[in-house]
Amino acid sequence: MARLGTADNFLSARGFSAFSFSRISCISRFGNFLNSKPKTKNSKLVSALLDWFAVNARDLPWRRTRDPYAIWVSEIMLQQTQVKTVIPFWNRWLRELPTIEAAAKADSAKLHKLWEGLGYYTRVRNLQKAAQQIVNSSRSRGDEAQINKKSETPHVVSYKFPEKFEEVLALPGIGRYTAGAICSIAFNQPTPILDGNVIRVLTRLFGIAENPKDKTTNAKLWQLAETLVGRAVLCPPRRGEDTAPYHCSHLNQSLMELGALVCTPRNPQCMICPVQKLCMACAENRVEELPNLGKREKATARRFAAFVIERNGKFLVRQRPAGVVNAHLWEFPNIEVTGARLDLPEIFKSEFGGVPEKISPLGTVKHSITRYRITLEAFTASSKRVSPGNGVWKTPAQMQSLAFNAAHKKLASAAAKSILSDR
Ligand code: SF4
Secondary structure: OHHHHHHHHHHHOOOOOHHHHHHHHHHHHHOOHHHOOOOOHHHHHHHHHHHHHHHHOOOOHHHHOOOHHHHHHHHHHHOOOOHHHHHHHHHHHHHHOOOHHHHHHOOHHHHHHHHOOOOOOHHHHHHHHHHHHHHHHHHHHOHHHHHHHHOOOOOOOOOOOOOOHHHHHOOOOOOHHHHHHHHHHHHOOOOOOOOHHHHHHHHHHOOOOOOOOOHHHHHHHHHHHHHHHHHHHHOOOOOOOOOOOOHHHHHHHHHHHHHHHOOOOOOOOHHHOOOHHHOHHHHOOOHHHOOOOOOOOOOEEEEEEEEEEEEOOEEEEEEOOOOOOOOOOEEOOEEEEOOOOOOHHHHHHHHHOOOOOEEEEEEEEEEEEOOEEEEEEEEEEEOOOOOOOOOEEEOHHHHHOOOEOHHHHHHHHHHHHHHHHHO
16 A cells, blocks of 8 residues: 555656556556656647647648748737738738838838728737837847848848747737747747637636636636646657757647637537547537637627718718727718618718708618627718818829728728719
8 A cells, every 4th residue: 555655646746646547557567657658638638739730730821931020910910800811911011011120110001001901900000119119129229230230231130029928028019818929939939828719729628617708717728828838848849840849839829720620619520629539528518618708798789871972083081080999091971870860961061061962872881890880871972062171082093092991991992983983
């Protein structure tokens, strides 16, 4: 008993029960157990995920680089946006603004135009602020002179993206998830990540029934993510890998990839899942219940009337001010409507000062911004007297170089077509 107790302590310190010890000790009589490392659930998970990712990872453009700037841009674009939507935006961005310095120097109109259609425009403004911060702190440290001295083309300065997690986290628009993603993917550091996909995978794998938004549960999930990426450091190179494999990078990406491709919100494909045997939700038939996200906040419906007003081949458009939703983007004049009745001539008069000669329906665009479900009813209108207020007259060609939000971009296309069909 004493000997068993000693061995039991030895094994329990490594996460094994007396039961597993007695079972393994039988095996050890036949195999050389003491010379082989027993595998815990976490190390099995990490191994299985790395093997699966090596074969199944999608070939995404930002996965062909380790440039932290390019990875950072992809991570910011991917917030709230699907991979297939992001690909052309990312390619265009990297073509137009290939360096941190280019992003720092770009004018606001260009930045917004490059982001046009991705939504959540605060992201792009923060991205530029962060790029400017990197350039400025590089300059104040004198890095520029150093880089210039060494560079074969002295006027080309490549500013260095910070590598320390705390420094990355301190940049505008970068939270714990994004800092962890950049540090792990670009620099292979064991920094955890926790986004919607990873939350879904972890709550199912570990059978976590509590709401992931609860503080304690959230902390537990971060801890699990940290343990797994920490395990990846210990993983020996897989077959065909070099001696310094990017395991932290691959492990974090494998969790996101599994959530995107296999462990999906609806109809997860447990039958082909590489970690099915280790999955608690699957074993207990609780997959559909997890993650427990609680009740969804109900979306609020809002209704707007927009006027597409043409004069001599030009349309009246205006730029949204700073500090509001969709700040700096362009739009057709519009007004929020409350109540069921839509008195268009009255609205027109109060907005533009003149009496409309003709108002005709152009179309309805439905879209969502944050928790608002928006219905935008658009009308073409004509009047001899229109006071443009803070608007300006632009031709369809000029409008093409302005950044509109998705709904108003549709109106801009419809407006341009209406002019062509009138000719
Ligand atoms: S077995 Fe099913 S629920 Fe579990 S991780 Fe895999 S896909 Fe998700």
